[in-house]
Amino acid sequence: MSSPLSPVRVLLVGGCGHWAASENHVPAILAAQRNGLAVRVVAICDRRDPYDPALLAHMPHLRTLMTQDRPAWIRPEPHEPRSELERRLQHAHREHHFDAIIVACDPVAHHPYLAWATSQGIHVLCDKPIICAEDAAWNPDRAAEIRTNFDALLRAHLNQPGHLFAVPLRRRANDAFIHAGNLLQDLYDTHKQPVTMGHISISGGHYRLPEEYALGDAHGYTHGVGALSFSSYHYLDEMARYLLLAPGQITGLRLTLQYVRRVADHLATGYNETLDHLLRPLSEARLPTEPLPDRVLLAEQDFGFTAELLDPRQRSLGVLTYQYASNTYCQRTVGAQTHDARNAVPFREKGRMSQYVFELHQGSLQHLRLTKNDAVGEPYSIRLEQRRHPLIGGTGHHEIVYEDAHASSRINPQDITTAFLTQVAGGTPAPEVTDKTAFLDGQVLTHRLYSAMYELIATHHHSAQRCPTVIVDLP
Incomplete structure (x- = not known):
């Protein structure tokens, strides 16, 4: 007899964006909740206020999530030092205990969240591109950081046995x-x-x-x-x-x-x-x-x-x-x-x-x-x-x-998000989904x-x- 699935507490970074709030992650989470998975978004990290009525008027899925889950709002400050962002994330983690982080913010902001979550053993679902760097189009030093940071992130991930790090790429499943x-x-x-x-x-x-x-x-x-x-x-x-x-x-x-x-x-x-x-x-x-x-x-x-x-x-x-x-x-x-x-x-x-x-x-x-x-x-x-x-x-x-x-298509990005959350909960999602998930x-x-x-x-x-x-x- 299989063990019951564990509850999953999610930090959603970039949760007010169109892809996360309207097309993929939030709709997938709501569907998983309706299907009995004990998943809850306990915090949203976004510079926009996820409770703003003007925003929610355009995003009905997000409005439903905010009403049901009542997540805390973490607002990253412009030009905030990485050490300060990590300190605030650590404080929120102590308060809410994140099991998973979904990173769907601007790509140039991905790396601090990914590095921090991986160091904590928090399972990661990250939209593409995984690592980017500001001014990489014209500054060779910043462009070189993309590979350096990716390689360091990969090493940290591989040093965490059992750590999940998935990337929902639509064409991989098309x-x-x-x-x-x-x-x-x-x-x-x-x-x-x-x-x-x-x-x-x-x-x-x-x-x-x-x-x-x-x-x-x-x-x-x-x-x-x-x-x-x-x-x-x-x-x-x-x-x-x-x-x-x-x-x-x-x-x-x-x-x-x-x-x-x-x-x-x-x-x-x-x-x-x-x-x-x-x-x-x-x-x-x-x-x-x-x-x-x-x-x-x-x-x-x-x-x-x-x-x-x-x-x-x-x-x-x-x-x-x-x-x-x-x-x-x-x-x-x-x-x-x-x-x-x-x-x-x-x-x-x-x-x-x-x-x-x-x-x-x-x-x-x-x-x-x-x-x-x-x-x-x-x-x-x-x-x-x-x-x-x-x-x-x-x-x-x-x-x-x-x-x-x-x-x-038989598998879509919402299926990949759901499969990731199922794995975090200790379940075994359908292999036809995990086979088409990028890690x-x-x-x-x-x-x-x-x-x-x-x-x-x-x-x-x-x-x-x-x-x-x-x-x-x-x-």
Whole structure:
């Protein structure tokens, strides 16, 4: 007979953000409570007041949680010394005894919470990217901190037997991306054919009025980092996962920055003046139009990398290209909003698109293509195309379309949050969920790529070298 599950007391960091409060963590916690799991949010750490009626008017799930759980509010102060934040967290821990921490705040603020919680043996669920650093887009020292802090966090985690550290990555659990990985691995297991070439092109498709770059929160530019710390991490993770599924003789990557365009470069083009003039008459509010700080102007917006696939003697076995562009088609039709000007809710990129192409080749034997062309926030489809050589069982061009691809996926991020809480409580969640959950020790290659990209972007700002390069080892 199984033991009863233990109660779980949660510290929710960044609980007033759109992702945590509306889309994932809070709805998952409420559902777990309805299903009998004794989980309670005992404290929310956020600079916004989680009891603010103006905030709760936009976030019904959070309003329900605040009414039921009545969590304490911990407010991090601007520029608060880390030692003081840790002292206040320790005081709250003595009072409330946290079993788990869910970190969903701005990525540049993740590290102090993660390091403190791990040192206390508190189980961690952390949104991507795990570690970021302010001004990493232009300051090489800050960019280098990303890998240093990740490596230290990984060591601390591994030194805590039984410590859980999970990362809810939606594409890791998405049926289309899983199927693509299975096709890669199946061919590799049968014919030992590694990945030899690929192209990943992401069109983020968001448009901001120039003064909106001064708005912060998780998708803001106010901390000297930009688009690489947004959804881009998801696609880097899939690139790393696919490489590790079919590595062959690949032991490292020669990563080269081919180009980067920063906020200042984008604004200097004037290419979006037409949309600017169309949107301003539709604005509900006016935002301050002071000059943007240098750290905002230097944040990366568009970028492109090549990753040569290297054997132990650093001979080239193939190449992957990774390209991300924010300044692409956007169907935004609203101007500045009142709740943005009041900072009532986190800034949301209106009309943001989610368009991408994944091309993957395993030599002459298999070609896979994943494509999507939709607007964020609407039901959308992912198309997976496969060609496999006829002499090894291929049947020509095969295509699957995953309609409403996120909502219809068998596992979603709320399932991952629920599974994490079940594990903290001492239960055994369904293996089909935990098999699709990313854990800290499985993020090594993804984070090496992510941190190396920032090191190259920062180097580009200071160096006369047009295309800086660094070697990234496979774990």
